Amino acid sequence: GAGVSQSPSNKVTEKGKDVELRCDPISGHTALYWYRQSLGQGLEFLIYFQGNSAPDKSGLPSDRFSAERTGGSVSTLTIQRTQQEDSAVYLCASSSGTSGLNEQFFGPGTRLTVL
Amino acid sequence: AQTVTQSQPEMSVQEAETVTLSCTYDTSESDYYLFWYKQPPSRQMILVIRQEAYKQQNATENRFSVNFQKAAKSFSLKISDSQLGDAAMYFCAYTGAGNMLTFGGGTRLMVKP
Numbered sequence: 001g002a003g004v005s006q007s008p009s010n011k012v013t014e015k016g017k018d019v020e021l022r023c024d025p026i027s028g029h030t031a032l033y034w035y036r037q038s039l040g041q042g043l044e045f046l047i048y049f050q051g052n053s054a055p056d057k058s059g060l061p062s063d064r065f066s067a068e069r070t071g072g073s074v075s076t077l078t079i080q081r082t083q084q085e086d087s088a089v090y091l092c093a094s095s096s097g098t099s100g101l102n103e104q105f106f107g108p109g110t111r112l113t114v115l
Numbered sequence: 116a117q118t119v120t121q122s123q124p125e126m127s128v129q130e131a132e133t134v135t136l137s138c139t140y141d142t143s144e145s146d147y148y149l150f151w152y153k154q155p156p157s158r159q160m161i162l163v164i165r166q167e168a169y170k171q172q173n174a175t176e177n178r179f180s181v182n183f184q185k186a187a188k189s190f191s192l193k194i195s196d197s198q199l200g201d202a203a204m205y206f207c208a209y210t211g212a213g214n215m216l217t218f219g220g221g222t223r224l225m226v227k228p
Contacts, residue, residue, distance in 0.1 A: 033215060043206060043218035050214070059215070089158060098214040100148025100167070106160035 002026070004107035006092050012113045013082055021077045021110045025094030032075050033095075033104060034067060038088035046090075049075065050098050082114045117142045119209050121219035128197045129227050135182075136192045136222050138207030147211035149183065151192045154204040154221075163205070166190065194224075202226045 005024045013019050025032050034046040045059040049069040060066070064083075069075040079086055089111050093104040118141045128134035140149065151163040166174045166183050173181050178198075182191045194201055207219040 031214070035216070035218075042220050043216075045215040045217070048215055056213075056215070091158075091160065093160070093216075100165070100210045100214075103162050103165070104216060109158045111158075 004092055004094050004105050006090075006107040006110050008110060009108065010111045010113070012115065014115050015084060016081055018078065018080045019082055019112065021079075021090050021112070023075045023077070023092030023094075023107060025073065025075070025092070026105055027073075029094035029096050029105075030072070031095045031098045031102070031104075032069055033093040034075070034077050035091045035093065036088045037091060037109070040085075041088075043091075046077070048098075079112075082112075084114050087112055087114045117144070117147075117209050117211060117213075117217050119207050119217050119219035121207055121222050123222045124220070125223045125225065127225045127227060128194070130197055130199060132197055133193060133195045134197055134224065136194075136205055136207075136224070138190045138192070138219055140188050140190060140207070140209050140219075142188070142209065142211060144211040147209060149181075149190045150208040150210070150216070151179070151181070152206045152208055152218075153201075154206060156203075160206070164192065197226050199226050199228060 007022045030051045033048040037043045049055045064080045067077045089109040091109045093106045095102040095104045147168045149166045153161045164176045178195045180193045204221045208216045
């Protein structure tokens with residue numbers, strides 16, 4: 001079956017612009033996670049959604065970052081007024097549950113470059 | 116807060132040889148899971164192996180095995196009969212009650228033919 005997909009694969013934007021990154025999880029997966037991978041900070045958790053529960057936003061670095069998940073499926077991560085330090089690879093993962101027994105399947109990521 | 120530390124930024128191994136990647140973690144939780152993920156240049160993270168903290172037996176998956184030392188909070192990955200396709204970044208990761216993964220800084224593994 002299809003894995004997790006993310007679009008775009010690469011995104012170049014100018015400082016101050018808003019960007020939207022999209023994640024299509026594996027069909028039927030109730031949990032969806034966003035992570036960021038950067039040279040300076042390594043791999044860090046941003047936000048996760050589980051079913052209809054309120055998302056855990058504890059990893060979002062600033063109020064310029066937000067995410068939503070429509071209909072329990074597709075998710076969009078929005079970064080407003082992008083800064084150069086936002087340059088990173090943004091990874092999305094989904095799983096059939098939130099226990100550690102439920103493997104998180106990752107997408108190929110979106111590489112964001114802020115000029 | 117939980118932390119995961121990988122002390123080896125880079126490792127090198129000869130093809131067909133064995134290599135061990137180190138990982139230590141810190142947590143006050145009693146119920147948690149540990150993972151090793153592989154990230155090739157394609158960026159796609161792939162789960163290599165998983166260990167449940169409540170299990171004393173070390174996990175194995177074909178050529179991959181772990182040495183889980185719970186008291187020492189150590190979780191190393193052994194790759195036997197290394198292959199060229201094993202070359203990648205390897206990340207140690209932890210998850211507990213919070214559900215999200217906490218990653219170490221990664222180890223770049225190079226395999227020499």
